[in-house]
Structure formats: structure tokens, C-alpha cells
Amino acid sequence: MSTNKKTAPPSQPRYLWLRKCLLNDIMQGKYPVGSLLPAENELTSIYGVSRHTVREASRKLADDGLISRHPGIGTIVCSRKEKPVYVAALGSLPELFEYTHTTRVEVHKSSNIVADAALADALECEEGSEWVELTARRYARGKDIPISYTRIYLRPEFSGIRERLRGNHPSIYSMLEEVYGQTIHTVRQEIAASLLSAPAARLLGLKPRGPALHLKRSYLDKSDRLLAVSSNLYPAGRFELRTSWTRGGKRKDA
Structure with a gap:
């Protein structure tokens, strides 16, 4: 086995970087299902990381059902497919409210902008209208792997x-x-297949142009005035949307 050390990017926690490296190796068949991962001391040498980093990365892989650790035997690869970080059902307003209460956003950038023709078309708002744009990562609560690259648009009066x-x-x-006492009367949701943009990939620690799910939600008041928009890019493997139908209506399935 090669002992050439790999280097973690400075912008990413080392255990998350190591988890990603090991996950890629598992998915590409370097460590087949049923085989043993290299021992802890081997991984520290291969990747130039501490034992603590190896243990944290292994813990994350075990939580995702990819490996299992057995004292006296070693760490066995159990699956090549990781569980999605977050599974949601967003087919009704109650399900949407549950989703928004069980995720959080971490804002990385904020700016005041004026909608040009392209943005007005994307948001379905008035050209020349003013907005506060927030660039963020969205997380499932209690998790430290972001599930989406998110841009939030707020009317200036809601900048607080x-x-x-x-x-x-x-x-x-x-x-x-x-x-703000703004009653949300309508939420419009649009879902489309997409690719990770370069800014999204950088913030999520992934390669650009990977497959993603684009989910946009627009919040409107009773007079159909647009109050806020949330535009989310979910990379493959981090988010799963489930909806099922029965005769007479739609029900939650996650």
C-alpha cells in the first residue's frame, strides 16, 4: 500500500476531509464490502493525521452505516452506499414547517442587492426591487455535515x-x-435537477458540477407580495426527498 501522505485542505476540518477520502475509496472499490480498513496507525501514516482525526472520521462513517468496528478483528466495510444526511417529506405545509424547524442555516456572507432582470426572473419579483441576500450552508440539527448550499433573499424591512x-x-x-407580524399565506415550492455551481461546491467541500437537487421556496403574504425566497442546492447523498400518495390524499412517508 502506498504511504504517500495526502494533505487536507486548510478550509475543512481534517476529520471531515479524511471521512470523504475514505468514503471515496470505499465507493470506488479500493476497500470492498466485507474487507477490513487499514489499521488506525496505518491510516495516520497514509493521511498524515492524528489518531483522534482517524477516530472521528471512523465514527462518522460508522454512524452512516458504512463501516462497523469489531474489537480484536478490526474495522469492516459494511456498505458502499451512505445514508442520506437528511431525509424529508415536503409535500404539505405541516411537513415543510417540520423541515424548517429541524434544520439550521449558517450564514457566510450577507449583502444588499438590487434585482436585475436575471434575478427578478429567478425570484419572480419586481426588477429594481431591493433585497438582502444571505449565502449560507444548511445543516440538519445535531449534524456537522452541511446538507445544502443556500441563498436566502429577504425584503430589506426583514433584515433583522x-x-x-x-x-x-x-x-x-x-x-x-x-x-414582524407577517402572516405567510402561500408557499410556492419548485424542485428541479441541477448541478453544483462552483461557489456551492467550494462552500460544501465538493467538486463543481456534481449532481444536485435545486429546491426553491417562495413565501408570499395574502396579497401575493413576495416576502422571502430560499434557494437550496442539495448535493447527491446528503438529502433525500420522499413523498407518497394514497387515494383520497397525500401522506407523509419519512
């Missing part, structure tokens, strides 16, 4: 929401209602 997006914060939906 930006300061409230810290820790396990309330949903933007609830803040619009509870902080």
Missing part, C-alpha cells in the same frame, strides 16, 4: 432576521410571523 440566524435558531417562516 440575519442577526437571529445563529445556533439552533427558529425558522425564517416563524420569524417572519412572530417578529
